[in-house]
Amino acid sequence: MIRISSAAKTLGACAGALFPLVAAAQPDVPAPTRGAFSILDDNDFFGGWSDKYYTNHTRLALTLGADAAADRFRGSWFFSLGQEMYTPREREAEVPDPRDHPYAGYLYASGGKALFSDDLAIAAEIQIGLTGDASLAEEAQKEYHRILDEIRPQGWDTQIDGRLVGQALGEIRRRFVLDGACGNGAWGTDLIARGFGGFGNLRGQLSAGAQLRAGWNLPKDFGAASMRQSTSVVFDPEVNRSLYGFFDVQADAVFWDETLTGNNGDGADIYAYPLAAQFTIGVCAVYDRFMLSVFQAFRSKDFSSQDKDFFAYGGFKFSVFF
Template sequence: MFSIRKSHLALSAAALIACFTSTAQAGDFLFQWDNDKVADTDRHYTNGMRIGYVPTKPAEMLTDTSDFLINTFGAGGFPNYPPGNLRIGWVFGQDMYTPEDVDATVPDPLDRPYAGWTYIGATVQNESDTGLTSLNQQDTLELDLGIVGPEARAGETQNRFHRLINVSESRGWDYQIGTEPGVLLTRTVKFRTDTWRPFDTDHFGFDAIPHVTAQLGNIRTGAAAGTTVRFGGNLGQDFGPIYGTFAVPRKTPDRFTWSLFAGAEARLVAHDIFLDGNTFKDSPDVKRNWFVLESRAGVMMHVPMPDGWGIDGVRLDVSHVQRTREFTTQDKSDRYGSFKLTLNY
């Protein structure tokens, strides 16, 4: 077994090598931060960090991976799309989960167990007006590989950050879910309605974006469906927010795009390693709820930059997320803030 430090460095190095060998420079970069402290809580899904990169000219290894994903899991959409429209990229992320009482040295066995998940992944995304329905459609596939448990280094990451901001450390990481390699396949399909323009201008309008998501793997298995309603300008440049932690860098819009959005998603949860515990050995666990609701509301702006600025566009998404109880002994719902910054080069 790798040491904790070696595993962490290997995952970090793999992500950096993947990004910087995919292309010379140009592309779209995503920096995502989810945290519950900004919503005045400190429990359960407590922090998530994610870096995404969609190069202008992806390397052969990346295109081979995308071909495998499309040919194996892209039925009903991807085969109908022009290959030149594909947006192929990499992601690197880390999620961390804690119980409500982080001061206890021995965690409450009825509360969510400590857990960390560090991963790298390949993504492929496309948009079309000739998909599964008559609506504009966006398909996204992602395959993540990583590690759960002490090797993920989530505990060290959290406590180092807490020391930096002068917050007490979480004391129960010695009781986290054990080490286990992880795989997670996710597919999301979005459908965008035509924009309703009550003022007969592209600067102000309304639309709706229904979506469906399926996940398969020893990290999570389940399905979800939801809808987002938006009010904003030039809404046809975009497909709205992402639910969960599954975000991909957005391409540069032709025009300034903005929106206020609100929506909800219903999830059927067949498996969640962060609640069910390790797959092949005993570990801390709680009894999960099979049905979970998540609501999300926020604001988004994507600004194309003038020539000569050295950057093509800047996008900012800020949202507040509310999630119902995920396990039977949870006493109240969770909430957190989500920030996403995209830079287009």
């Protein structure tokens, strides 16, 4: 009995000593994240008020919060409504140059699901929309120009045909901490690599990019990509205060794009480049439940008769978390 009692005491002491080590070795259970309502806008007003080509893109996005997960990944559903708008260089002409960008509008709704961990995010989305008159792009642009007392575009009667279109979108983002750690209240840098694909009867494209962020108390999210080359999900930064700048590079392979070549065969004659590059700089601030980022982008030519070697536009994203 004495030997058994001594052995039991020894075993109990060893178990007590090992328990903290075993507990520490268990992976942390990912905490729940907040949902977000976001307003995003790209506009060439921020590129020198050029009012041509990719002239405006507005999106309202809703991302639902993610519950705590039993494993590495958490999941969020997200939804959006958006409108894209494209115009040629000469807005006063009733019949645009057949080699110039056609008038085009795209009104869409979408929904998708994102799975994400501390350093990896995967998202898939289905987008359904309308082109042509039903996109309401003509009405939106003319009303906007009326309010600003600007030149009214005259060639919307030549816009691409109205169609019901669908797109399947997917992306992956991976975050690499380079200096410091995200959300630690100190200065740091990280790099977010991403890949994107979107295919449907509106456009087909593949994109690859990377975003370098540097600043104070970096968020635990996955940065921000161009709206046309990303899904609609908005990630919780998981910090209450943050300020940082970012530099983004992106390469696109475009296989078809009806907003650009939709009138080819109907008198238009546009040669679309299959490859394009884009560089973006911006800043982002997080304060309590609010996040605001602003950026300036410079994109290489999308088609051969474009009037400059690059096209500039800018935009913002404002999110309220709940």
